[in-house]
Amino acid sequence: MTVQFNPNENMHDQFHYHNSAKAIARFPFPFPEDQYMYSVNIEPVVSRPDSIFEHWFDVDEHYVTDMNERRLTLEQDPKRCIVMPHMRQASWDFLEMVMLRYAEDYPEHFQLERDGLNWHWVNQPLNIDVHFIFGQADSLPMEPFEFISRQFQGDVALLDQRDGDLFMDTGMITGPADWSLNFDAGMSFKQWHAPVPKLAHNLGVFERALKFLLNIQVGQPYRRLNWTMTINPRMDTSSETYHLWGHERGLVTAENAGELVHLRVELQTMPRLARSNALLFSIRTYLISLNDLTRNPAWAKRLYRVIRDLPEPIAEYKGISEYREPLVQWLSQFDGVDE
Template sequence: MTVQFNPNENMHDQFHYQNSEEAIARFPFPFPEDSYMYSVNIEPASSKPNTIFEHWFDVDEHYVTEMNERRLILEKDPKRCIVMPHMRQASWDFLEMVMLHYSENYPEHFQLQRDGLNWHWINQPLNIDVHFIFGDAESLDIDPFEFISRQFQGDVALLDQRDGDLFMDAGMITGPADWSLNFDAGMSFKQWHAPVPQLAHNLGVFERALKFLLNIQVGQPYRRLNWTMTINPRMDTSSETYHLWGHERAMVTTENAGEMVHLRVELQMMPRLAISNALLFSIRTYLISLNDLCRNPAWAKRLHRVIRDLPDPIAEYKGINEYREPLVQWLSQFDQPEA
């Protein structure tokens, strides 16, 4: 797939964001059934051509937009990128993984030349052309994790594995769904998942999920989809910026729901880093307005049933309760009984 970037998008203030026909068709609709209950839903990350699952790391038409948004967010809040000192090897592991996959899968946009430890990296969409020594942070003039994360589409957490647990000890999180890296940094797996309803009091689910993640092997990544909803095509819905977007939930009506409400789907990728043994947890977020999503009649009907019947604790956790009634009313037009 040849990626055509949209250069005129904006994901804050005066929003200007649009999915092409191709982007709508490949959107990862997350509901296989007419009802939803929280589950781990992890699967092997096998390739599926012509979908978002074709490559380990999906790059699409919003790449330049999202990288510009990341730059603007970091200018205001540098703590969106945190790297603990012991994560230096994992940072280089992650840089190598991204450069190899991007250059192999999107050679028209990214090129990597290696001569021993002397590397030459070209990122054409962002006008980056740099020679550096692999393993030498001074040759980059920036931490290697931050350097490559500023070019990686999606949020990133590097999980250090020790003492039979996983710890969020490095991250670049500029587009979170109502959470904060600054708060979660250094936490264990159970600690940062504690707010999830129906899992918080079920230690067995945590223990099985953690045991599974601890045993992910190099070259055998896994993935899962997660979802929520966002008002307006706003990527940054962090806890720190709640004052900028929280009030927008009260603005949804039966007249504007299709334009304002966006389904937000995260493709969470989990590969093992070879040298450091850290686990990469990448969060690639896709946004689509309900106007665009409901052009697919099957999706529209199913989404109505999912939101209508969503258990209250999950609806509250995902922040939907405040506008759930007008949303369900708007969606009901696509799920009428046959005459």
Template sequence: MSITTERNPDTAVLPERIRRFPFPFAANQYRYSANVEPAHKNVTTEAGSWGTGLIDIDENYHEEIAQREQILTRDPSRMKVLPHMRSAAWDTLATLLPAMAADYPDLMSFHREGNHCRWHNGLQNLDVEFTVGEDDSLPGGPLRFLGTQIQDDIVLLDVRDNTMWLDAGLVTFAADWSFNFDVGMNFLEIHGPVPRVKEENIVSRAEKFLLALQPGEQFRRTNWTMTVGQRLDTSTETYPEWGPDRATIATDPAMPDKLHLRVEVQHLIRLPHSGVLLFLIRSYLLPLSDIAKVPAWREKLGHVLAELPDDMAEYKGIIRYRKAASEWLLAG
């Protein structure tokens, strides 16, 4: 959703993490919707703007890439590529690396002659040559390599039988779901647990929209939840590490600093050669104490949390602390 408003002059002194944050609410109420818009569209918020590029690189780049490496070393099941998705993995790499080079020409470059490619990433002092289609020309193959270059999680949906199937991906920063569990499921099965979307026909409409995407088309949407702590990996597999915090954060005096609004910017791309649907999921965290520095954000999030129906709050895992968070925001 696009937010167009005049900015408060004081926002010029806000740190970059706030000015570039993709705040997802245009009103004081939230309900599920497809909320799809064209990619690369600049979105102006009350604090700044976001959205002009496909791959966003920020101050957390090196830290998040390092986190991903640690997670994959501990749990290799966070990446899977079913055999028939091999070409789609290469299609993904050959689509995203040139896009990064175009968005960051001072830092990155991509050159291709036939299937031979050369990639330079100045942020990593990295120069790599590889051959498209030859898995052993890149460490771990194309998807594994891509995970060392971008902060986004990657989901690949194959199209067959008039629906989409999650048959490949690299997901280390899941928000209360399990990539490994969902591999092999179709689009409707994956979204089955989400309340209200079936009754309101949201998933079926989203499915029709995605199936109609043409090769090369790029769209995006936002999604949100909340997370205790500066933690991107809130996957089902690691629930014992972060789940108990949900029960105690409401009474924690440090709640404004510990409780984060988590926003996902999800890019939806029909890959040009394989026809597979690529979902890029880029996750951002901002604590309530930072949200409160933008008065319009503080008010909107406070009202959204107060008004959100219980079934939606339960599904998002915020029902035990959303009242405390709302009251703190609206008391500001």
């Protein structure tokens, strides 16, 4: 599948970000009903042609933009990439999975040749052409996890499975929705999900979700959608950079909400890594302005009802409370539209 990449996009300071008509049509609108309550909503990875679910890992028109944003963020904060020593094998597992999937699913843009342990990898969009020895870190320009994560569209956590739990022991997180890898690194599954409302005090939900994840098998990945909202098309809304973006929530009015407010949807994919038995947790983030989203009348009407009736603890957790009133005012114009 050939992807046409958007040139000259910028997701820092002076924002320039555009979704094509195709990107809008394939955007993963996350609300199947007029009301939203937090749920696990997990499903097997099954291919759906001509959608973001066609392949295990979606590469779209924002690929080069996202990779440039990752590079800039790492220049400012190298701690967005953390690899614990015992995760070396999992790092090579991840590199192998990405190269194989990208080369198979997007052969016009990525190529992989293998002769035993001698590998040749070509990433045309990023102008990378490297020969290396699989399993030998010094044959790559940098450590294997960082090398491939700088070419992978979406954030990545590698979860080590031990003692009946999952631990966030490796990650490349440059576009998080108000959290910090540096803070969460090494935490268990229950620890990093503790802030989620409606789940924090329901240990049964945690235990069922954890049990399910622990039993994911090689070659049988699962996925789910998660969502929040972001002011401006800003990918990096980390805890560390709150001072740069937190005040923007106060800029939303009933007049500018369509331009400033962006629906932010994460496609979270969870495959098992074969050699290390680690669980890959990929977080592929999609952004769309409300002006673009409301080109679909059914989406516009449903989003109005979801935000209007959203339970306050969830609105607070997702950072919407501060501008919820002007947002609902702006969205209300779509409540009576024909779908």
